[in-house]
Structure formats: structure tokens, C-alpha cells
Amino acid sequence: MRPVHEIDLMKKVVVGRGVRSKLPEVLKELGNYKEVAIVSGPHVASTWGKEIKEILEDGGFDVHIVIVRRPTKDDAEAAYEEVKTTGSDVVVGVGGGKAIDAAKYVAHKLNLDVVSFPTAASHDGIASPFSSLRGMNGPTSVKTVAPIAIVADTEVIVKAPRELNLAGVGDLLGKFSAVKDWRLAHKLKGEYYGSYAASLSLMSAKHVLKYLTALKRMDEMGVRILVEGLISSGVAMCIAGSSRPASGSEHLFSHALDIVANYPARHGEQVAIGSVMMLYLYDSKYWKKVRKAIEVLGLPRNAKELGVSEDKIIEALLIAHKIRPERYTILGEEGLTREAAENLARRTGVIGDEPEE
Ligand SMILES: NC(=O)C1=CN([C@@H]2O[C@H](COP(=O)(O)OP(=O)(O)OC[C@H]3O[C@@H](n4cnc5c(N)ncnc54)[C@H](O)[C@@H]3O)[C@@H](O)[C@H]2O)C=CC1
Numbered sequence: 623m624r625p626v627h628e629i630d631l632m633k634k635v636v637v638g639r640g641v642r643s644k645l646p647e648v649l650k651e652l653g654n655y656k657e658v659a660i661v662s663g664p665h666v667a668s669t670w671g672k673e674i675k676e677i678l679e680d681g682g683f684d685v686h687i688v689i690v691r692r693p694t695k696d697d698a699e700a701a702y703e704e705v706k707t708t709g710s711d712v713v714v715g716v717g718g719g720k721a722i723d724a725a726k727y728v729a730h731k732l733n734l735d736v737v738s739f740p741t742a743a744s745h746d747g748i749a750s751p752f753s754s755l756r757g758m759n760g761p762t763s764v765k766t767v768a769p770i771a772i773v774a775d776t777e778v779i780v781k782a783p784r785e786l787n788l789a790g791v792g793d794l795l796g797k798f799s800a801v802k803d804w805r806l807a808h809k810l811k812g813e814y815y816g817s818y819a820a821s822l823s824l825m826s827a828k829h830v831l832k833y834l835t836a837l838k839r840m841d842e843m844g845v846r847i848l849v850e851g852l853i854s855s856g857v858a859m860c861i862a863g864s865s866r867p868a869s870g871s872e873h874l875f876s877h878a879l880d881i882v883a884n885y886p887a888r889h890g891e892q893v894a895i896g897s898v899m900m901l902y903l904y905d906s907k908y909w910k911k912v913r914k915a916i917e918v919l920g921l922p923r924n925a926k927e928l929g930v931s932e933d934k935i936i937e938a939l940l941i942a943h944k945i946r947p948e949r950y951t952i953l954g955e956e957g958l959t960r961e962a963a964e965n966l967a968r969r970t971g972v973i974g975d976e977p978e979e
């Protein structure tokens with residue numbers, strides 16, 4: 623039990639076709655805002671960003687578009703300086719993970735509210751109080767601020783590259799192992815464990831298995847199911863006050879791969895493969911279910927499809943336990959031996975030809 627536990631949650635979630643038109647109404651309901659800073663990447667800023675600007679201007683707001691090019695602390699700092707000069711009183715992140723992470727960072731530094739307007743559903747950062755910016759905390763996320771609202775327009779997200787949205791599904795599949803790790807750390811190390819947050823996170827992963835066909839189609843219905851899962855996982859992180867319910871050893875593997883192979887694939891693609899391996903270590907029936915889901919969805923299944931050498935997979939498995947030593951996982955304090963790492967990757971089909979049946 624924690625003696626005091628504070629939870630910051632979003633106040634409003636609007637999901638559906640065409641809900642971008644509701645942005646002015648949502649902002650008016652949430653605060654007495656006048657000047658809006660849209661934080662966005664260069665590509666999205668010139669498409670959806672422009673349209674959102676017009677919608678907000680028609681709604682009576684003054685709007686400034688601030689561009690973030692790279693997901694780095696330096697670029698987020700530059701965005702912060704720029705937003706500061708505009709005198710904006712609310713920030714709207716419009717884009718993929720990079721834009722929303724930077725928007726949350728800027729809002730946190732300026733003590734402003736931030737609204738998340740994802741144009742792609744590539745991971746659960748769209749709804750969480752954490753930002754993952756290079757040059758800040760190694761490859762892991764840091765606490766910034768929970769979005770006050772999420773406005774997810776399925777008509778917009780469905781047009782994002784399919785691989786981006788599928789990566790979001792991969793991120794959700796990671797919750798099977800993340801929650802197991804959290805429970806293990808509770809039992810072995812007495813770490814705080816919130817069963818409600820854990821259940822919510824786990825539910826988002828189970829949701830994926832239940833709605834695999836719609837997610838594979840990734841039509842508007844699929845996007846809606848995905849967004850709801852990502853929000854559920856984001857809320858789990860808000861409730862836990864950390865990314866613990868959503869990030870375990872599978873995320874450590876993904877972070878490690880980013881270090882050894884310089885961000886070779888999408889976050890959720892790496893996480894899903896990590897989850898297959900970690901669930902195998904747990905001897906859980908879910909390792910095969912997650913592997914099957916990956917195959918059905920068309921997510922990368924192995925080193926080759928991730929675009930990394932087999933050596934990098936082993937290297938990542940060998941250093942994963944060192945990335946966040948304060949968070950105990952199935953990888954233990956000492957990590958895996960090289961032999962164990964090779965066996966694990968081979969038996970799950972991440973390296974070599976055939977996985978174990
Ligand atoms: N805060 C968190 O908890 C987490 C944050 N991250 C961070 O998120 C970032 C990755 O996010 P992603 O969304 O994968 O990448 P991203 O934000 O870089 O976007 C990828 C590309 O998709 C394009 N795009 C986005 N929406 C589009 C649309 N509707 N139509 C056409 N193109 C569109 C963007 O222009 C961009 O070029 C990384 O910086 C990573 O570190 C990753 C995991 C968790």
C-alpha cells in the first residue's frame with residue numbers, strides 16, 4: 623500500500639468519425655482558453671495540422687503551429703521556447719507519438735493543459751502522462767503530464783500508414799508480459815502493485831486477441847477498438863502513477879534493441895516480439911497466442927522482419943535487465959546467459975528458422 627496515492631486522469635475522451643470538428647467545443651468546455659499552440663511534426667502540420675488550425679480559428683481561437691522535427695529533448699526544448707513566446711494558454715499535440723510526447727513535455731514545463739489529438743495510434747503514449755524523448759532518460763519515458771482530453775478522430779487515424787497503427791496493436795500485446803512482471807516484482811520484491819491498474823492494462827491486451835479480425839482490417843472499427851485499448855492502457859498508467867502496468871521486460875528488450883541497433887523498427891513491433899519471448903520464459907500459454915496474433919496481423923515475427931541481425935537480438939536480450947534495474951522482471955537481477963538468450967530467441971522463432979511448437 624502507498625500511504626498517499628494521487629491520480630491525474632483525463633477529463634474528456636472523444637473518439638469517433640469526424641470528431642476533429644468537436645475540438646473547439648471540447649476546449650471551451652475544459653477551460654477559458656484563447657491562444658492555442660498546436661505542436662506537430664512537419665508532415666502532419668502541413669496536412670491535419672493546417673485543418674485543425676482552421677477548425678480552431680473558426681471556433682474563435684488564436685492558433686500558433688509549432689513544429690517538432692525530431693523526438694529529442696533538444697527539439698522539445700526548442701518547441702517549449704517557441705510556445706512560451708506565443709503566450710498560449712493550452713497545447714494541442716497533433717500527430718504521432720513524437721508530436722504528442724513533445725506537446726506533453728512543453729505543457730508540463732509551462733504548467734498548461736494539453737490535449738492529445740493523435741493522427742496515428744502507434745502506442746499508448748497518446749493517453750499516458752509520460753514522454754519518451756531521446757537525450758532525456760536513456761530510451762525510457764519520463765513523467766510529464768496526462769492529457770486533459772483525448773480527441774481521436776477515427777477518420778484521420780485510419781488514413782495513417784497501416785504499419786503505424788499495427789505497431790499500436792503490438793504495444794498492447796506487450797501488456798501480457800508487463801502485468802506478469804509487475805505481479806512478480808510485487809511477490810518477490812514487495813513492490814507496490816495496483817490490481818485495478820493491472821487489470822485495466824491486461825484487458826487492453828485481451829481485447830486485441832478478441833478483436834483480431836477487425837484489427838487486422840484496421841478499418842475505422844479496427845481503429846476505434848485500437849484507440850480504446852490504448853486509452854485503457856494509458857489510464858492504467860495514470861492510475862498506477864508509473865508506466866509499470868504497461869511496460870515490463872518486453873519493453874526492456876525493445877529499449878535495449880533501440881540502444882544496440884539504433885531504433886531499428888517501430889516501438890510496438892519490437893515490444894510484441896519481446897512479449898512473445900518473455901511469455902515463453904514465464905511458461906505462459908500466451909506466448910503462442912501472442913505469436914499467432916503477430917502472424918495474423920502481419921506484424922514482424924523475427925529478426926529479419928524487424929530489420930536487425932540475429933546478433934543484435936541476442937545483444938539486446940543480454941543487456942535488457944540493466945536498463946531499469948529498479949524494476950524487477952522475469953529477466954532477474956543478473957539477466958540471461960548467452961546460451962539462455964540464444965535458446966530463447968531460437969525457440970520462439972525470433973532467430974533461426976522454426977519456432978518450437
Ligand atoms: N510516451 C510514450 O509512452 C512513448 C513514446 N514513444 C515515442 O513515440 C515516438 C514514435 O511514435 P510514432 O507515432 O511511431 O512515430 P512519429 O510520431 O515519429 O510518426 C511517424 C510518422 O508518421 C507520420 N504520420 C502520423 N500520422 C499520420 C497520418 N495520419 N497520416 C500520414 N502520416 C502520418 C508522421 O508524419 C511521421 O513521419 C518515438 O519518439 C518514441 O520514442 C514510444 C513509445 C512510448
Ligand SMILES: O=C(CO)COP(=O)(O)O
Nearest residue numbers: 746762763865868869873
Ligand atoms: O511504452 C511505454 C508503455 O507502453 C512506456 O514505457 P517506458 O516507461 O518503458 O518507456
Ligand SMILES: [Zn+2]
Nearest residue numbers: 745746793893
Ligand atoms: Zn510501449
